[in-house]
Amino acid sequence: xxxxxxxxxxxxxxxxxxxxxxxxxxxxxxxxxxxxxxxxxxxxxxxxxxxxxxxxxxxxxxxxxxxxxxxxxxxxxxxxxxxxxxxxxxxxxxxxxxxxxxxxxxxxxxxxxxxxxxxxxxxxxxxxxxxxxxxxxxxxxxxxxxxxxxxxxxxxxxxxxxxxxxxxxxxxxxxxxxxxxxxxxxxxxxxxxxxxxxxxxxxxxxxxxxxxxxxxxxxxxxxxxxxxxxxxxxxxxxxxxxxxxxxxxxxxxxxxxxxx
Amino acid sequence: xxxxxxxxxxxxxxxxxxxxxxxxxxxxxxxxxxxxxxxxxxxxxxxxxxxxxxxxxxxxxxxxxxxxxxxxxxxxxxxxxxxxxxxxxxxxxxxxxxxxxxxxxxxxxxxxxxxxxxxxxxxxxxxxxxxxxxxxxxxxxxxxxxxxxxxxxxxxxxxxxxxxxxxxxxxxxxxxxxxxxxxxxxxxxxxxxxxxxxxxxxxxxxxxxxxxxxxxxxxxxxxxxxxxxxxxxxxxxxxxxxxxxxxxxxxxxxxxxxxxxxxxxxxxxxxxxxxxxxxxxxxxxxxxxxxxxxxxxxxxxxxxxxxxxxxxxxxxxxxxxxxxxxxxxxxxxxxxxxxxxxxxxxxxxxxxxxxxxxxxxxxxxxxxxxxxxxxxxxxxxxxxxxxxxxxxxxxxxxxxxxxxxxxxxxxxxxxxxxxxxxxxxxxxxxxxxxxxxxxxxxxxxxxxxxxxxx
Numbered sequence: 001x002x003x004x005x006x007x008x009x010x011x012x013x014x015x016x017x018x019x020x021x022x023x024x025x026x027x028x029x030x031x032x033x034x035x036x037x038x039x040x041x042x043x044x045x046x047x048x049x050x051x052x053x054x055x056x057x058x059x060x061x062x063x064x065x066x067x068x069x070x071x072x073x074x075x076x077x078x079x080x081x082x083x084x085x086x087x088x089x090x091x092x093x094x095x096x097x098x099x100x101x102x103x104x105x106x107x108x109x110x111x112x113x114x115x116x117x118x119x120x121x122x123x124x125x126x127x128x129x130x131x132x133x134x135x136x137x138x139x140x141x142x143x144x145x146x147x148x149x150x151x152x153x154x155x156x157x158x159x160x161x162x163x164x165x166x167x168x169x170x171x172x173x174x175x176x177x178x179x180x181x182x183x184x185x186x187x188x189x190x191x192x193x194x195x196x197x198x199x200x201x202x203x204x205x206x207x208x209x210x211x212x213x214x215x216x217x218x219x220x221x222x223x224x225x226x227x228x229x230x231x232x233x234x235x236x237x238x239x240x241x242x243x244x245x246x247x248x249x250x251x252x253x254x255x256x257x258x259x260x
Numbered sequence: 261x262x263x264x265x266x267x268x269x270x271x272x273x274x275x276x277x278x279x280x281x282x283x284x285x286x287x288x289x290x291x292x293x294x295x296x297x298x299x300x301x302x303x304x305x306x307x308x309x310x311x312x313x314x315x316x317x318x319x320x321x322x323x324x325x326x327x328x329x330x331x332x333x334x335x336x337x338x339x340x341x342x343x344x345x346x347x348x349x350x351x352x353x354x355x356x357x358x359x360x361x362x363x364x365x366x367x368x369x370x371x372x373x374x375x376x377x378x379x380x381x382x383x384x385x386x387x388x389x390x391x392x393x394x395x396x397x398x399x400x401x402x403x404x405x406x407x408x409x410x411x412x413x414x415x416x417x418x419x420x421x422x423x424x425x426x427x428x429x430x431x432x433x434x435x436x437x438x439x440x441x442x443x444x445x446x447x448x449x450x451x452x453x454x455x456x457x458x459x460x461x462x463x464x465x466x467x468x469x470x471x472x473x474x475x476x477x478x479x480x481x482x483x484x485x486x487x488x489x490x491x492x493x494x495x496x497x498x499x500x501x502x503x504x505x506x507x508x509x510x511x512x513x514x515x516x517x518x519x520x521x522x523x524x525x526x527x528x529x530x531x532x533x534x535x536x537x538x539x540x541x542x543x544x545x546x547x548x549x550x551x552x553x554x555x556x557x558x559x560x561x562x563x564x565x566x567x568x569x570x571x572x573x574x575x576x577x578x579x580x581x582x583x584x585x586x587x588x589x590x591x592x593x594x595x596x597x598x599x600x601x602x603x604x605x606x607x608x609x610x611x612x613x614x615x616x617x618x619x620x621x622x623x624x625x626x627x628x629x630x631x632x633x634x635x636x637x638x639x640x641x642x643x644x645x646x647x648x649x650x651x652x653x654x655x656x657x658x659x660x661x662x663x664x665x666x667x668x669x670x671x672x673x674x675x676x677x678x679x680x681x682x683x684x685x686x687x688x689x690x691x692x693x694x695x696x697x698x699x700x701x702x703x704x705x706x707x708x709x710x711x712x713x714x
Contacts, residue, residue: 061400065409068398069442072411073587165447168400168407174442174585196669200629203666207627236665248668251709252661259666260626 026093029083032105037185038079040102041067042086042112042132053115055129055158058167063113063131066174074178076185078108088112091151094134096143102136108184110134111177120157129156129171135180137187138227148223179208183228190231195239196247202232203259232259295355296345296498297485298338302361305371306383306483311355312540313391313533315348316375317341318359318366320397320408332406332453333399334360335460340395340526342463343519346496346510347530347559349488351537351552368396368413376417388418389543391536393529406448410525412588413440414532416539422672423598425637428644428653428683432676434634436594437625441587443525452522459511459519466506470495479504524566528592531560535595542602553603560596564589590621590631597621601638608648614638629667633676636660640676644683653684653694657703674714681707 029040044060046053067080088094088110094102102110112132120126131154139150156170186201206228213221236256239249248254300306307314317340320333341358348354359366372394374382386392393414400407415421424433448456467476470492486504490497495507511518520526534556541548597617600610615638622631639656642648657680664673681703687694695703 057400057402061398061407065398065400065442065445068411069585072413072440072442073438075438167402168445168447199665200667200669204627246713248664248674248713251713252664252706254661254665254668260662 026088026098027083027085029081029086031081031083032102032107034079034081036077036079036106037188038081038105038107039067039181040081040083040086040107040110042083042088042110044113044115045087047114047116053117053127053129055115055127055156055167055171059113059115059129059131059171062168062171062173063111066172066177069174070177070181074181076181078181083110086112088132088134091132091134091149091153094136094139094151099134099136099139099143102134103140106188107136108188109136109177109181118157120159124159127158127160130154131156131171131173131176133176133180135184135187137184137191138224141187141227148227149220152220175208175212179205179212182208183224186228187231190235190238193238193242193245195235195242195245195249199232199235199239199249199259202228202235206232206259229258233257294345294349294352295485295487296341296357297355297483298341298358298479299481300357300359300383300483302359302366302371304381304383305357305359305374307357307375307386307392308355308485309384309387309390310353311390312353313348313351313393313536314355314357314386315341315344315393315395315529315533316357316359316371317344318368318371318394318396319361320399320410321363321366322399322401332456333397336397336408336456339456339460339463339519340523342496342508343510343526344395344529344533345488346491347520347526348533349491349496350555351534354533354537366396368394368411372413372415386417389416389540391416391533391540393532393536395525395529400445406453407445408448408523409445410443410523411440412443412525412528412532414536415439416536416543419543421539423601423634423637425601425641427637427641428679429686430644430679430683432637432640432679433672434637434676435630435672436598437590437621437628437630438587439591441591442585443528443588444584446523448522456519456522462509463511464508466498466504466508468506470497470507470509472509474507476506477504479508524563527559527562527566528588531556531563531592531595534559535599538599538602548604550604553599557596557599560592563592586624590624590628593617593621593624594631594634597634597638601641608642611638611642612648615642627666629663629670629673632659632663633670633673636663636680637676640680640683644687653680654699657681657684661706674710678707678710678714681710 032038044063046056071078113130115129118126118128133154134151138148142148142150154176158166158170182201182205186198186205189198189201206225209221209225209228213225217225233256236249236254239245239247295308302318307316317337319337322333338358341356345356348356359371373379375386375392377385393412395410395412397408397410421439422433422435424431464479465476466479467474484500484503486498486500488496489499494510496510497507499505534552538548538552538556597614600617601614603610615635618634618638622635625631636656636659639651640653643651643653643656657677660673660677660680664670664677667673684695685700685703685707
C-alpha cells in the first residue's frame with residue numbers, strides 16, 4: 001500500500017512550528033539522507049509579524065490529506081520527509097548549490113507554506129495562503145537554461161472566511177501536487193536514462209498540468225506544459241539513439257509528437 | 261458509555277477481558293461468515309479467514325496536528341462497520357471488522373501488510389484469492405463543522421486484479437486505473453454530527469426485539485465476534501457464542517438522517533465487496549451468482565447518482581469542491597464495466613455497456629494508459645470475429661499503440677498489442693479483407709518487433 005507509515009507523525013510536527021512565528025530560514029533537513037525519491041515538507045507557518053490566520057488550519061489539513069492522497073494514488077514509491085524549522089524565504093533560496101545537493105539526494109519536490117493577513121489592490125483586507133513549490137529537477141534545468149520556472153509560489157486569497165467549504169476548496173493542492181511530482185519524477189528518470197518510466201511520468205504530467213491550468217493557463221503554466229511536451233518528445237529521440245536501449249520506444253513506431 | 265470505552269481502547273494496552281475475548285475470537289469464531297467484530301486492535305489485526313471477502317474499517321483520524329473530535333473517529337468507524345456489514349450480508353461469506361489503535365498502529369499500509377502475511381503480527385491472515393476492502397479516513401474540525409475524507413483500497417490476496425478476455429482467439433488483459441484512491445472531502449454540519457451521535461447511541465444498543473421500545477443492553481467494547489442471524493427492515497439480529505444476542509437498529513432510507521446519505525462511500529464499499537465476491541467465486545470456480553453482479557452494480561450506480569444530484573457550483577470565485585475525485589469516479593465505472601462484461605451469459609449489449617463505461621472512465625483520466633487499454637480491449641472484443649457497427653479493430657490496435665507510446669513500460673499494453681496484431685493477421689482473407697496488403701506488411705513487421713522484445 002502506498003501510504004507510508006509515519007506520515008501522520010511527520011505532518012504533526014508541522015504544527016509545532018506554527019505556534020512560534022519566525023523569520024524565514026533554511027535549516028538542513030535531517031531525513032534527506034534516506035534513499036529513494038523524496039518530497040520534503042517544510043514548515044507551514046504564519047508570515048513573520050502577522051497574526052494567526054484563519055487559513056492556517058485549512059492549509060494544514062489540505063496539505064496533509066493531499067500528500068496522503070498523492071501517496072495512495074500515484075503508484076510511485078515516494079517518501080515524505082518532514083523538515084522541521086526549514087523555512088525558505090522565497091524561491092530564490094533554491095540556488096545552484098542547494099539544488100545540486102537536493103538533486104543528489106533524490107529530492108524531487110520541496111513544499112512549504114505561509115499564511116498572512118494582507119490587503120488587495122484596493123486596500124481591502126484579505127486572508128492569504130501561499131504554498132511554495134520547488135520542483136528540484138526542473139529548477140536544476142532553470143538554473144542552466146533559464147527556463148521554465150522550477151521554484152515558485154502559489155497564492156490563494158479570500159476576502160472573508162465565513163465558509164469552511166470555501167477555505168478548504170481554496171487551499172486544495174491535490175491537483176498541483178500530483179502534477180508537479182509527475183513532472184519532477186519524469187525529468188529525474190530521463191536524466192538516468194530510464195526512458196520508459198520517464199515517458200510515462202512526463203505524459204502523465206502533461207495531462208495533470210493541463211487539468212490544473214484549466215481553460216486559461218497562466219504564462220508559467222504554459223511554459224511548464226511546453227517544457228514537459230519537449231521532454232516527452234526528447235525521451236523518444238534519446239531512447240531511439242541510445243544503443244543500450246532496446247525497448248518499445250525503439251522497437252515500435254512511437255511518434256516523437258504528443259502523448260495522446 | 262460505549263464511545264468512551266471504544267475511544268480509550270485506541271490507546272491502552274489489551275485488558276485481560278479484551279485479551280480473553282480476542283483469544284476466543286481467533287480460536288472459536290474465525291470461521292464465521294456474514295460476521296462482524298468491533299474494537300479489534302490494529303496492532304494484532306484480524307479478519308474472518310473463511311469469508312470470501314472482508315471489509316476492514318480503520319478509525320477515522322483527525323488530520324495530523326489538528327483538533328481532535330473526541331473519539332468521534334472511533335465511533336464513526338464502528339457505525340460504518342455495522343452499516344457495511346448489513347449492506348454486504350446479501351453477498352454471503354463476508355466479514356466486517358472495525359479496528360482501534362493509535363495512528364501508527366492503524367496505518368493502512370501496516371495493517372494490510374500484516375493481513376496479507378507480508379509482515380508478522382496478524383491474528384489471522386487473508387487466504388490466497390480472498391478479497392479485502394480497507395477503508396480509512398481523515399477529519400478536520402473547525403468551528404463546529406467537520407470535514408471528512410475517506411480512502412479506500414480493494415484487493416485479492418496473491419492475485420493480480422486483472423480483467424481478462426479472449427477475442428479473435430487471442431488473450432487480452434487489463435487492469436483498473438488504481439486499486440486505492442481517495443474520495444472527495446465532505447463537509448459535515450453540526451446537525452449531521454448531532455444526528456450521528458444519536459444514531460450511534462441507538463445502533464449500539466442490542467434490543468430483545470426489533471422495536472425501539474424494547475429492552476436492550478449496550479454492545480460490549482471487547483472484540484467479541486457476532487454473526488447476522490436475521491434482518492427485518494432496518495433491524496439486524498446479531499448472535500454470538502455466549503455473548504451479545506439481539507436486535508440492532510441501523511439507519512434506514514426512511515429516516516430523516518442516514519449514514520448512507522452522509523457518507524455515500526458506503527455504497528461504494530458495498531459495490532466493491534460485491535465486485536470482489538463475484539471475482540473470488542469466479543476464480544475459485546464456485547457458483548458466482550448473477551444477483552451479486554446486479555447488487556454490486558446497483559450500489560455503484562447509487563454512488564454515481566449521488567454525484568449527479570450535486571449542484572454543479574455553489575457560485576462565487578472559488579471553484580466548487582469536487583463531490584468525487586476523478587480516480588474514484590473512474591474506478592467506479594471500471595468496476596461496473598468489468599462486472600457487466602464478466603457476468604454469466606453476458607450479451608453483446610452487456611459488452612457494449614462495459615465499453616461505454618470504460619470510455620467514460622478514460623474520459624475522466626485521459627492521461628491513464630490502463631484506462632485506455634480497457635477501452636481498446638472491449639473494442640477488440642466487440643469487433644474481432646462478428647464485428648460491430650462503427651468500431652474498427654484496426655483503430656483499436658492503433659489506440660493501443662498510442663497508449664503504449666505514453667506508457668511504454670506497461671507490460672499489459674504491449675501484450676495486448678501483440679495479441680491484437682496476431683488476431684488481425686490471422687483473420688481469413690475474404691472478398692472484403694480487414695487489412696490491406698500494406699497494412700498486413702506493417703503489422704507483421706511490428707509484430708515481429710514485439711516478439712523480439714517480449
